[in-house]
Amino acid sequence: MTSLPLISVDPDARGRKPAMPPRHLADLDLPGRQALVTELGEPAFRAKQVSNHYFGRLVREPERMTDLPAATRERLAGTLLPTLLTPVRELACDDGATRKALWRLHDGSLVESVLMGYPDRVTVCISSQAGCGMACPFCATGQAGLTRNLSTAEIVDQAVYLAGVAASGAVAGSPPRLSHVVFMGMGEPLANYARVVAAIRRLVAPAPEGLGLSQRHITVSTVGLVPAIRRLASEDLSVTLALSLHAPDDELRDELVPVNQRWKVSEVLDAAWDYAATTGRRVSIEYAMIKDVNDQPWRADLLGRLLAGKLAHVNLIPLNPTPGSRWDASPKPVEREFVRRLRDAGVSTTVRDTRGREIDGACGQLAAAEDTDSDSRAATA
Ligand code: SAH
Numbered sequence: 001m002t003s004l005p006l007i008s009v010d011p012d013a014r015g016r017k018p019a020m021p022p023r024h025l026a027d028l029d030l031p032g033r034q035a036l037v038t039e040l041g042e043p044a045f046r047a048k049q050v051s052n053h054y055f056g057r058l059v060r061e062p063e064r065m066t067d068l069p070a071a072t073r074e075r076l077a078g079t080l081l082p083t084l085l086t087p088v089r090e091l092a093c094d095d096g097a098t099r100k101a102l103w104r105l106h107d108g109s110l111v112e113s114v115l116m117g118y119p120d121r122v123t124v125c126i127s128s129q130a131g132c133g134m135a136c137p138f139c140a141t142g143q144a145g146l147t148r149n150l151s152t153a154e155i156v157d158q159a160v161y162l163a164g165v166a167a168s169g170a171v172a173g174s175p176p177r178l179s180h181v182v183f184m185g186m187g188e189p190l191a192n193y194a195r196v197v198a199a200i201r202r203l204v205a206p207a208p209e210g211l212g213l214s215q216r217h218i219t220v221s222t223v224g225l226v227p228a229i230r231r232l233a234s235e236d237l238s239v240t241l242a243l244s245l246h247a248p249d250d251e252l253r254d255e256l257v258p259v260n261q262r263w264k265v266s267e268v269l270d271a272a273w274d275y276a277a278t279t280g281r282r283v284s285i286e287y288a289m290i291k292d293v294n295d296q297p298w299r300a301d302l303l304g305r306l307l308a309g310k311l312a313h314v315n316l317i318p319l320n321p322t323p324g325s326r327w328d329a330s331p332k333p334v335e336r337e338f339v340r341r342l343r344d345a346g347v348s349t350t351v352r353d354t355r356g357r358e359i360d361g362a363c364g365q366l367a368a369a370e371d372t373d374s375d376s377r378a379a380t381a
Helices: 030-039 045-056 070-080 140-144 152-167 189-204 226-234 250-256 265-279 297-307 332-344
Strands: 086-093 098-104 110-117 122-125 129-131 146-149 180-183 218-222 240-244 283-289 312-318 348-351
Touching: 030 045, 030 070, 045 070, 098 152, 110 152, 122 152, 129 189, 146 189, 152 189, 180 189, 189 218, 189 226, 218 226, 218 283, 226 265, 240 265, 265 283, 283 297, 283 332, 297 312, 297 332, 312 332, 332 348
Parallel strands: 122 180, 180 218, 218 240, 240 283, 283 312, 312 348
Antiparallel strands: 086 098, 098 110, 110 122, 129 146
């Protein structure tokens, strides 16, 4: 039996202190920013001005903040907006509609985000941790283990930065305004619970406190940390929950998603249905199609029985094989049969498009995300 991932161990508590980044405006709510600005000896309203530059105008350079007195601009912006993400590489594909960013954090950790443009919306896929402790064997991030949690502002800044890229018109054929955020980059968002929830609050707060996105346009994807799913349901947020199921039976899920050894399929689905009932949001069930591993007709039928009649939508993700992996994506006819059986069971199902594959294999684990509500652009197999 594979060993349990260290799910309950926060890296902060392991004795070696992770190097968290400097505090940033996006770590704080507006009253927190006002208190900080007052401590600096500036009038409280400056907090709103700087917030408006960062969240409202997507501006972070002090010299462009011309409504601030020249003498304090550098100091204010330097204190409230320390550099958190340094772009290492930006890659584009799909005729510029997909852009992947690789960032270096202040301690040298690397994380990735992806910007995806569609005719009607713009989505960013962001990371919540440097590395990941969940150890799913088909996922590239899972192989390296967890380095540390990202701070709230490191999470938010990925979205704000790429919202600025979108606003510059860089995503051809898409609206200029970022509309959707998915937590499907590196890391397990619910293992960094407090910072992820604070980040969501910044993303949905209206400008100048936050980015002003709709809660319904934010998706949190999880391996299925049951207590955290229940806690998320109790927040006054109704974000979309995506559950990385990948197998309908415990025997296989124990291997593919090792946290299943702790919370079984039936428990995690119960938590998902309670989440759907509390929030009114349809749960997205993520299922990577892995050739001869989880793609058998009987598993489609079993999955169909588990999901029939529930507030759920299945997103099949063609496996993006990681380097050196023993696994491959299911052949298309097998995928089509899997879809057919799920639909016959009355379960709404789509196959996710494979945005960004050519810019890096890792784009699969940074899963080019499909909005669960939009069946139109997904290949319907
Ligand atoms: N830790 C979270 C979010 C990150 S991954 C989670 O597990 O849900 C986002 C999605 O991509 C998850 O469903 C994950 O299982 C899937 N994924 C990871 N590696 C993949 C790969 N190589 N091919 C296809 N999907 C993958």
